[in-house]
Amino acid sequence: MIKKGNYIIYVDEFGDHGTQNIDAGYPIFVLSFCCFKVEEYIHNSVSKIQDFKIKYYNHDQVILHEHHIRKQKGDFSFLRTDQALRENFLNDLNELIVNINFEIYAIVIDKQKLTEKYLSPNNPYNLGMQFGLEIIYKQLVFNNDAGDNICFVFEKRGKKEDDALELEFRRICSGGQRVGWKNFNFDKISFEPVFADKRSNSTGLQLADLTARPIGLQYLRPNQNNRAYDILESKIKRIKVFP
Incomplete structure (x- = not known):
């Protein structure tokens, strides 16, 4: 029987991972790995999110x-109609995130620098995946x-895309696939991908969705006010920028 891991990891992205026609306004791709201790996730994270939703939506x-x-x-859309309600909602959401315990490991791929440095650059999503898995593996071993068996939960994007991601x-x-000169062995922990429908109402995926864009904006505009990043x-725990 496989020993269950102490963590569950939810992954979300922000930005286009293509390297053609790079958007000058957002020339990066961010992959955010949000790591929760399983017991904390079950007994704390989920209930806090449910309380927040019922407070505002019943x-x-x-x-x-x-x-x-x-x-x-x-x-x-109701946030447009009442400034006081909007401020309460956003303040409560910010406080909610502060009070939920999880760790973030993010990969920022600068596509402009990537295409300038490499004639045939690897897919930014694949690069982000490799770096993220390696960093998390080393942290879990530490x-x-x-x-343990650790599950990584991704949001479904379509059969073709999901099959390619799983492969x-x-x-x-x-x-069998890595960038860099040094071999990396995932022999001590079993990692498994899991794909969740967009409508699955996954607490972990919703929290992960709130993380990637602020991290990307902090990289692009470090001197700009960024309350979400704060x-x-x-x-x-770590942000890796490549190249």
Whole structure:
């Protein structure tokens, strides 16, 4: 029987991972890995999110989505109509994130620098995946979680995309695909990809969705006010920028 891991990891992205026609306004790709201790996630994270949703909606079926909250669209359109309500909502959401315990490991791929440095650059998503898995693996081994089975939860994007992502994930973990001169062995921990439907109402994926964009903006505009990043900063254990 596989020993269950002490952690569950939710992954979200922000930005286009293509290297053609790079957007000068956002020339990066961010992959954010949000790591929760399983017991903490079950007994703390989920219940806090449910309490927040019921407070503002009287049900828990709304999906927290950073883009929709920021643009005040869909389930968040009510934020346009009442300034006091909007401020309370955002303050409560910020406090919620502060009080939920998780760690963030983020990979920032600077696509402009990548294409300038390499004639045939690797796919930014694949690069982010490799670096993220390696960093988290080393941290879990350091935490003495060797021998565990750890699940990485991704949001479904489509069968073709999901199949390609799973193939790349397994190639990395088997040592069959990497960038860099040094071999990396994932022999002490079993990593497994899991794909969740956008409508699954996953607490972990919703929290991960709130992290990637602020991290990217902090890299691009470090001197600009970034309240969302300030809230996340204490949870960020490492940000790797490549190249």
